[in-house]
Amino acid sequence: MLNTPGQDAPGQGAPGQGAPAVAGSGPLAADQEGEAIKAIPLRHPWRVLVAVVLVLMLAVFVLDAAQREDFGWADVGKYVFDKRISQAALVTLQLTVYAMVIAIVLGLLLAIMRLSPNPVVKSVAWLYIWIFRGTPVYVQLVFWGIVSLIYPVLTIGVPFMAPWVSFHNDIFTNLFVTAVIGLALNEAAYMSEIVRAGLLSVDEGQEEASRALAMSWGQTMRFVVVPQAMRIIIPPTGNEVISMLKTTSLVAAIPLSIDLYGVSRGISAVTFTPVPLLIVASLWYLLFTSVLMVGQHFIEKRFARGSGQRKADKQ
């Protein structure tokens, strides 16, 4: 035996002795079964040390922060359920949902355009993605904020002729609508790449089998390709929703200030308590992202049907 005598000490003696007769290789193994391994497990002192140090550091930080004046915990408690804050949180949610819905639809359209056999259609989609992915979303939002100055009047008609219809540009004077459009147009460029990757991930044989069954292109997409592409599309889309929720704080560039971050900034400008309101806003953002993460988990499970380790018991 290579075991050092010292190893016997820490209360490990018992299983070593009692095992062979009872638990070890008793019921299952026939006589030819090899002897069960009863080695002393490898110790990991460094792991323990690192964990202890981390826990200590965290504890020190929490205790210190709890007592620090500047965090203004009393104000955090006061404002976290403030009516103005919860209403602003609702605005942030609306911005997120509207922008994402438009972005997903537009993204799907752009993805299909990029896969089109028509080179012009393909190039237009590429150009769109190039521009909207290649410039910062903050800069884009500033641009959409001033677009009503560049195009004060919108007209429909043939170029260089008298317009058929012409109306005042009210779309981009509504800052909420401007924010939704600005966020959605930017996000669509990312969504289209996600959707395209999903569509391309589906095996060619699937489309072929579907066509051989006389299904049309639309039916093939709807019932065969897209449901399978969803498995690839959903996880990054969930990330995009979470990312969008946070990006809405940039609508200050438009400038729109009725969202969660805008309102908390507005309150702190009056009360001179910036830190507690940053914490309040962060808590709300964290709440929403946490809920979204749970939702994403369940949607992913739903679209993983037919793959993975699920038991084949569904009738």
Added chain:
Amino acid sequence: MNGTPMVHADRVSKSFGSNRVLKSISLTVNTGEVLCLVGPSGSGKSTFLRCINHLERVDAGRLSVEGQLVGYRQKGEKLYELRPREAAFQRREIGMVFQRFNLFPHLTALENIIQAPMRVKGMSKAKASKRAVELMERVGLGDKAGHYPAHLSGGQQQRVAIARALAMDPKLMLFDEPTSALDPELVGEVLDVMKELASTGMTMIVVTHEMGFAREVADSLVFMDGGVVVESGNPREVLSNPQHGRTKAFLSKVL
């Protein structure tokens, strides 16, 4: 039996870029016949099969199913390419079985089978399901309706794929190397289903390396190499007494 053959190919050619994969293929398959297409890989037999239901388009010659041009419409002297919808309509009565099964992995076996009858023929779900269960029983998988493809063996998947094709009540079945992707012990169960199908009078074109199946079931055998039909005829005669050097060389390797 009427005079119109099920499939008639008249000097059919097909190229991928500068690569001519089919060179003037002519052959006829009559209703109720089983034709086996054999030959080395790259000989163009799978491409020819895919031309029959217009998954690939023919460049030259005329290919028709039941007297109807595949993928085109002739009006006077001119040929017009069919719209996708019209091409899909032609495929309704041609079933196809693929080497790699190509079952829809996100759907159960039963859902795989009822898709086309529901979507293409507008059959009710209840009616399509009833028929699907019958077909599952016919291919010996009566108890597997609720299983996803990933939980079936290769042989079972291929039998589901055959049932899926049969659900459209095809007049012609195309098999593209249906047993090539299978473990050897699973080949038999698929061939048995195909034999049963042939015995019911189904017209079948089978690209295969299973010479035993060809000998036993096929009415005629076509040996292709390099995009041309090298030799064709009664399978027992071709297999036991090949006339052509290339046929002999190929058969000596596979038999």
